[in-house]
Amino acid sequence: MSLSSNTIIHFTQTSDALKGILQDNFKMKYCHENVLLDSELNYAAPMVSFCDIPLSQIKDHIGKYGAYGIGLTKEWAQKNKLNPVLYLQANSYLSKSIYDTYMDILPKQVEWDKITTSQKNLLNILRHVKNYEADLSRGGEVIKNYRFSDEREWRYTPSYEDCMQMAIDPRVYKSEEQKINTNKRLENLRLEFEPNDIKYIIIERENEISEFVEILKKSKGNKYSYNDVERLMTRIITSEQIKTDL
Template identity: 30%
Template sequence: MIAGSLFHFTNDLQTLQIILESQRLRASYNIEDIRGFYPDEQFLAIPMVCFCDIPLKNVSDNHTEIYGGFGLGFKKVWGIKNGINPIMYRTDNSLIAPYIETLTEETTSIFHEIEKLNEMQESGYLPEAENIYFSLQKIKTSQRNLIGFIKKYEVSAAKKANYYLEREWRWVPSSTSNKFSPSNSKKTRDEINKKYHLDPDFLNFTVDDLRYIIVEKNSDIVKAIRLIGSFSISEVEKGRLIQKIIDIESINQDM
């Protein structure tokens, strides 16, 4: 079943408050497994905002246990308008990896040939070589940005989750600055976000773009209403936000 909303989850009500009050989502670095894409690299940190394309009744099926019990459901038309796109899942034996690795190797090889040619020129860069060099730089950047929409197909026994079932969508800023990473641990991810993400990209939304405000428990609804009441927005907008609140406990009762 295809959902009518794109859901974004977080761990606590305080973070949900920040997102709602600012009406924007902050892109943060996520570390992707790129083994097979590059000969000497294993992980790539890419700024992004992640969503899942699953029906509302299924959001509590392991998903909230992994990503948090607080979230927002956005209209899918808003996501498409803002360049949010479904990702591609790759298996271990997929041809996607060797295709990208070939592109990487060939691009690097041409870079080296241009450098050799220019070393032979007393006057520096040949105009033709310089144009090719900048074209290759664009290809390299586009390739690494494209990797932000590719994820390994995995089944996590520890978390009892099949990540393919999330039907993940992503927003990867066009101005993204990717970083090769030594590992994909949470510690490394936190360090990269702290070091490099001083000027993050934001994805803006309005009250009209929201379909649901999801809280974990029925008792959290009152807390959410109080938080919304403190926002510096009109009373009409506050009322419209409050009408969108729904809790996971109630969702589970109706399943």
Template identity: 25%
Template sequence: MQTTDIIRAEEASTTNTKLFRESANSLFNFMGKLDYIKKAINEMALFPRYVKEDVSYLHLKIKDENAINHIALPMLCFCDINLHQLKYHLGTYGHCGIGINKQWAIDKYGVQPVNYVSKDSPVMNDLSIGFNSFLKNSEEDNPDEGNALLTTLKYSKPVFGNMVEKEDGISNPNGESKPKNFYDEHEWRYIPPITPRSNFEFLNDGLPDQQILMETKRLNILSDQLDKMKLSLDNINYIFVKNDQDVRELSKFIMNCTHLEEFCKLSLLTKIINLEKLEEDV
């Protein structure tokens, strides 16, 4: 058998070129308000939050009794989408965003693509069986098994599911739950480290004492304690805003950031992209 065209993993990992050829070399985090971009630039950081996820497709139960339909995990989510495809993403997640260097995010923060799970697939069934087996037994008996399964769950998502409708990235408590093709997001996640005394790795609605913590107000309090993803000028590839008005407002804000050096301010200004203009040309 010819082996000359086979690229071994150890050879690929040492190559000098780490460009992604069929996906973006930036990861995009979109937000619903310009104020969120201002905060990110002012602190040169992105901020993980506790996010509710529907896991009813896994049929999880605690000790075969209380069903777990939703969990809340700390995460910072990115999409891995080429620029010409962003217009399909913006209506849901907002017209303000930051594009960061993908390889830097992998090397520095262990950012990882989500594993999409098809309904009734062997992967889904095995994850359900494994996690239910762990939940049925004491966590103290199998801590390593539990941690491994929880890590898998943190980076898992159904191909199709339901999502509460948002309006330009802003959560709408009264919004309808609508079918969603999650795979089109090509999601990557940063999962921040957790300090057990102050945070939770596996908040769920199957335990009565945790149900109150699943409320939005409580999750916001917990989210404020999470570690930031710290940025530098070299790691920011793009800053997205909705229109000309946002360009002017953000530019003025950047120039008034007295703690930033002049070169940093000017460099940040060159990274601003007006999405209304971009959408006209893609």
């Protein structure tokens, strides 16, 4: 059995969030990362994350990241320049090399309108770095020594041209209001997909199917044709099915 699939899946906690994606594509938001290199590196970067896990192995991921999701083809991911993240073991030679390069090249206070090509390239690498293993906090619970590499994450991060502030200090949003205001900088950015790119629509329960079919039918901009809706109806599966049947 393959350890990865031909589909990458984005999970979310609520049905409203999934409906928003189906109607208006993926929106960016700043996500906080605490990467353990030679020392801790804290940053928040605009991104959308996906996992590359076969449905038969996805049960634990649903429990941590939500019962709603959308799966898209790897061809779509490659066309839109997504990439698997680089998992780093803390205190490894590679971690130290990346941290030392970060300390050498990036100033403590980045002037975004004067940033060099080398600095942009390094920031783009750092935005695709993640802990191989560390503590995971989800819903007020802390899972010790969680192996992030099991998620096989793929990540989309917008270019400097689309979003000048490629990474920020997460301390700028100490309150929920500050976090909302920070993410407003990204409100016009989208990661787009077409109906033919969709492999799965994952919802929590079977009794929600008709509700999501109506969302597809009424989607603004006539994004989904009658034939698209007919085809996508066959691609709706439930988290209940995944947990019990796969």
